[in-house]
Amino acid sequence: AQSVTQLDSQVPVFEEAPVELRCNYSSSVSVYLFWYVQYPNQGLQLLLKYLSGSTLVKGINGFEAEFNKSQTSFHLRKPSVHISDTAEYFCAVLEVTGGFKTIFGAGTRLFVKA
Amino acid sequence: ETGVTQTPRHLVMGMTNKKSLKCEQHLGHNAMYWYKQSAKKPLELMFVYNFKEQTENNSVPSRFSPECPNSSHLFLHLHTLQPEDSALYLCASSRLITDTQYFGPGTRLTVL
Numbered sequence: 001a002q003s004v005t006q007l008d009s010q011v012p013v014f015e016e017a018p019v020e021l022r023c024n025y026s027s028s029v030s031v032y033l034f035w036y037v038q039y040p041n042q043g044l045q046l047l048l049k050y051l052s053g054s055t056l057v058k059g060i061n062g063f064e065a066e067f068n069k070s071q072t073s074f075h076l077r078k079p080s081v082h083i084s085d086t087a088e089y090f091c092a093v094l095e096v097t098g099g100f101k102t103i104f105g106a107g108t109r110l111f112v113k114a
Numbered sequence: 115e116t117g118v119t120q121t122p123r124h125l126v127m128g129m130t131n132k133k134s135l136k137c138e139q140h141l142g143h144n145a146m147y148w149y150k151q152s153a154k155k156p157l158e159l160m161f162v163y164n165f166k167e168q169t170e171n172n173s174v175p176s177r178f179s180p181e182c183p184n185s186s187h188l189f190l191h192l193h194t195l196q197p198e199d200s201a202l203y204l205c206a207s208s209r210l211i212t213d214t215q216y217f218g219p220g221t222r223l224t225v226l
Contacts, residue, residue, distance in 0.1 A: 004156070032212065043118070043204055043217030044157075090157060100211045101170065104157035
């Protein structure tokens with residue numbers, strides 16, 4: 001991918017509200033798509049991934065994402081967030097070409113308020 | 115517990131020091147990675163090792179030198195760093211280079 005854009009650097013939301021974290025990428029080849037979450041003072045861990053098949057992917061902790069090839073987007077959603085969802089979320093794209101290089105977005109900080 | 119450990123967790127060093135970061139995984143993975151995470155910037159891939167062979171070097175300055183002695187261990191040797199090298203350095207591994215990456219907790223490096 002030439003670039004991965006996470007459109008919002010910070011998303012504040014109230015507990016039990018729905019949330020969408022946006023991710024767009026630019027690539028001319030087939031891609032695998034990932035969402036990772038990073039809690040404070042920890043490394044990244046996988047939330048969900050899209051490799052092929054159904055464009056709606058369900059992950060851990062009630063998150064899901066939809067791959068939209070025409071819009072080159074992979075937005076992350078959750079219908080009802082919890083305080084514990086407060087973290088940094090990273091979208092990542094792996095180009096399925098000779099280099100198999102993963103490119104990460106800049107991250108979106110989700111802040112869930114009581 | 116992700117199975118990827120990094121030591122030390124915190125490191126403060128002067129610009130003339132030489133130090134090494136260590137990453138270890140016992141997940142049976144074949145690919146290992148070094149990333150640099152700076153505030154408000156995308157995660158930067160530094161180096162990739164696939165079956166102990168370096169396959170990626172993202173124009174990283176020579177003051178960073180990776181070493182992969184076996185498929186379970188990855189080192190990042192540091193010398194004559196600059197203050198702008200201060201960041202969180204994350205190690206990751208994956209079974210294959212196309213698979214999910216499992217990350218360690220990182221080493222918070224401060225260069226004075």
